[in-house]
Amino acid sequence: MLFIVGLGLGDEKDVTIKGREAIDSCSKIFLEAYTSILGVGKERLVSDTTDITSEFIIKEAFYGKEIVVADRELVESGCEAILAPAKEERVAFLVVGDPFGATTHMDLYLRAKERGIEVQVVHNASIxxxxxxxxxxxxxxxxxxxxxxxxxxxxxxxxxxxxxxxxxxxxxxxxxxxxxxxxxxxxxxxxxxxxxxxxxxxxxxxxxxxxxxxxxxxxxxxxxxxxxxxxxxxxxxxxxxxxxxxxxxxxxxxxxxxxxxxxxxxxxxxxxxxxxxxxxxxxxxxx
Amino acid sequence: MLFIVGLGLGDEKDVTIKGREAIDSCSKIFLEAYTSILGVGKERLVSDTTDITSEFIIKEAFYGKEIVVADRELVESGCEAILAPAKEERVAFLVVGDPFGATTHMDLYLRAKERGIEVQVVHNASIxxxxxxxxxxxxxxxxxxxxxxxxxxxxxxxxxxxxxxxxxxxxxxxxxxxxxxxxxxxxxxxxxxxxxxxxxxxxxxxxxxxxxxxxxxxxxxxxxxxxxxxxxxxxxxxxxxxxxxxxxxxxxxxxxxxxxxxxxxxxxxxxxxxxxxxxxxxxxxxx
CATH class of the missing domain: 3.30.950.10 (Tetrapyrrole methylase, C-terminal domain)
Structure with a gap:
């Protein structure tokens, strides 16, 4: 089971109740992190040398689970790390904004469907x-x-x-x-x-x-x-x-x-x- | 204080956590009900004779507060019923989808600002x-x-x-x-x-x-x-x-x-x- 969950535009409270419940029910959580960024305190982003991954600490604290940051390489190289566990477990793939907003994640969706994995999409606001x-x-x-x-x-x-x-x-x-x-x-x-x-x-x-x-x-x-x-x-x-x-x-x-x-x-x-x-x-x- | 809150596309769990918290904090809640409809059990909508207001019972149960259905007349006739209390109290105006999706609610926003009322917008998915x-x-x-x-x-x-x-x-x-x-x-x-x-x-x-x-x-x-x-x-x-x-x-x-x-x-x-x-x-x- 794969949940593709939009996180919305602002902070961790912009996820929907449905999205939050889906995340809570999952054993593995991935966060897409190359088409947008999460909204976090500006002090974390002003510096040119900010480590982009540092912001995810908040999210982990909020969701109470480990989150794997899915970068472009992971997502575009077949998504095996996401799809293999989704055959047996409940896996969440989190996307800032809406899952199908500025950039498509339809490829992940189609690959999952091809393998017979059930997919649920939770929409949210996007730019x-x-x-x-x-x-x-x-x-x-x-x-x-x-x-x-x-x-x-x-x-x-x-x-x-x-x-x-x-x-x-x-x-x-x-x-x-x-x-x-x-x-x-x-x-x-x-x-x-x-x-x-x-x-x-x-x-x-x-x-x-x-x-x-x-x-x-x-x-x-x-x-x-x-x-x-x-x-x-x-x-x-x-x-x-x-x-x-x-x-x-x-x-x-x-x-x-x-x-x-x-x-x-x-x-x-x-x-x-x-x-x-x-x-x-x-x-x-x-x- | 006026909150303009998008409810998203599906059911009552498509509101965001931020939106839900805003609604919980309000003493008056209005639901815009002429540019879209709430997603409810299909048995409530199949009949041509369905009373459009019946669906809001679910929402009231979910939010635990009385909700006033704001029809076109109320919204387009100056919004007095919404703006007057918003001067003193926390008022929520709920919109299916995103507040500024298919149809504008910018008019309400501008009127509120003109009167010096603070406005917060909570975005959500829309068609x-x-x-x-x-x-x-x-x-x-x-x-x-x-x-x-x-x-x-x-x-x-x-x-x-x-x-x-x-x-x-x-x-x-x-x-x-x-x-x-x-x-x-x-x-x-x-x-x-x-x-x-x-x-x-x-x-x-x-x-x-x-x-x-x-x-x-x-x-x-x-x-x-x-x-x-x-x-x-x-x-x-x-x-x-x-x-x-x-x-x-x-x-x-x-x-x-x-x-x-x-x-x-x-x-x-x-x-x-x-x-x-x-x-x-x-x-x-x-x-």
Whole structure:
């Protein structure tokens, strides 16, 4: 029996009662830890050198059971460690947000079903629906785009065309910002050293810088310094921050610790405009 | 103090621990009851004559407190009944799904803020993110469309252009199906009789009939009998049902009790195709 349980966006109390009961009933618990991070006290995340695994101590204390952190290697290399015990025992696979939110875990689901393992899914909030919190209507969003960290020789800008298409159609665009966890630098990889870099989470400011760089290069006028936009940080957490303004205004707003998200609105209806103004006027107490 | 709490999609155990604690701390509880319905035993919903309010008895038993059902009139007429006590007491406003899911409650939020009332939002799963359960990637969806019950003289088909645009862009379309709760017929309204009709929930079958009727009229070849599609019923409930197939195949599938949703996929990537096939082959045990 395999439970795939969404943990929601905030802290350990954002699991549902159903999810909590499922976890309590399991003998093995895995936590997916490469598509998102758990919401924890910011002091645990501000430093670049934070060990990403330290945060799980809280969870273990909360659930009273050992939790195995399932990194990308474990999940993408066939999930044997998860599926083998699930044949006989009750196993929980925990996912921050919703199980099928930003990144799919359908592969794990299909593999389990193929082996005749019963699967139960416990849904929860994810960034994909919680962004409604900023007042933009979910059904006015076009497809979301991913903004990855630009490197010296790798500055992919396919998001530009997608934002352009959404804008043309009057649709809002959610930008999902890059998360780099357990990455190995090219230099270390070439030396055969599997040394993980410090985790990195893209800020709203960095996102805007990259967006403007691409506009500067492509010059198709999809957006610019004066384009209205919304920055969101730690959505669903007690200290969440939502600020609207122009790109150049938000470039200098300190959104604090991760995770951040970014929205470029399309056409806004009146209640959406009211909300946009609300988050602009209340910059200091914007949640 | 106003808590706006998402209840999630399934039953009373789909509230989060944070949400449950908020509810427990409140002296007044309102339940929004016109944009969705609570998941309850199907025997309570199969009949056309079911009293929509009867289901709330379970909730009251679960929460151990009286719950006031907030219908459209109450919410849209200024929310005085909710906001006045929230100035002094802890008040909870419960919403099925996520608070800012399919329909906005941002208006209530803004009114509360205007009056200086502190507001806390507790997020949860909603149809807008839980549809990832069918294996289609959320970031490949274009804007969702609403399909309303066709009446004799009112057969709005603006969804057709929206589906066409999504298809053209290779994007999936989620169709949100009509819910009619506490509606008064035109005949009764003209007689000045505020008699509520029995609640109605659009089925996948009815949705497909209406879609095909509009294609028949518009003849732009946006979709047809052979178009792949996915029907979903009671998503997030224990007896949920997901079936993929062509429109004509799904026209005759019995999806059972509400709520239903419907998806017209755009371009499908390989894992999305695998999932589509999975739900086609496993028609009888499709959850």
């Amino acid at each position: 994909m629906n919680a962004i409604g919190r900023c007042g933009l209507q979910l059904y006015n969003f076009g497809p979301a785009v991913s903004i990855v960290f630009f490197e010296d020789n790798w500055r992919p800008d396919s998001f530009y065309d997608k934002i352009a298409l959404n804008k043309k159609n009057g649709q809002h665009t959610l930008c999902l910002l890059d998360i780099k966890v357990k990455e190995v630098s090219l230099a270390n990889m070439m030396k055969g050293k599997m040394i993980y870099e410090a985790p990195r989470f893209m800020s709203v400011n960095r996102c805007i810088e990259q967006l403007l760089e691409v506009e500067e290069k492509r010059k198709e006028g999809v957006y610019g310094q004066d384009t209205p936009c919304i920055g969101l940080a730690r959505l669903g957490h007690e200290d969440q921050k939502i600020v609207s303004g122009t790109m150049s205004e938000l470039l200098n707003v300190d959104f604090g610790t991760p995770l951040h998200s970014f929205i470029i609105p399309g056409e806004m209806h009146f209640i959406e405009k009211d909300c946009f103004d609300h988050f602009r006027e209340n910059k200091q107490t914007s949640s | 807008m993110n839980a549809i990832g359960r069918c294996g289609l990637q959320l970031y490949n969806f274009g804007p969702a469309v609403s399909i309303v019950f066709f009446e004799d003289n009112w057969r709005p088909d603006s969804f057709y252009d929206k589906i066409a645009l999504n298809k053209k862009n290779g994007q999936h379309t989620l169709c949100l199906l009509d819910i009619k709760v506490k509606e008064v017929s035109l005949a009764n309204m003209m007689k000045g009789k505020m008699i509520y009709e029995a609640p109605r929930f659009m089925s996948v079958n009815r949705c497909i009939e209406q879609l095909l009727e509009v294609e028949e009229k518009r003849k732009e070849g946006v979709y047809g009998q052979d178009t792949p599609c996915i029907g979903l019923a009671r998503l997030g409930h224990e007896d949920q049902k997901i079936v993929s197939g062509t429109m004509s195949e799904l026209l005759n599938v019995d999806f059972g009790t509400p709520l239903h949703s419907f998806i017209i996929p755009g371009e499908m990537h390989f894992i999305e195709k695998d999932c589509f096939d999975h739900f086609r082959e496993n028609k009888q045990t499709s959850s």
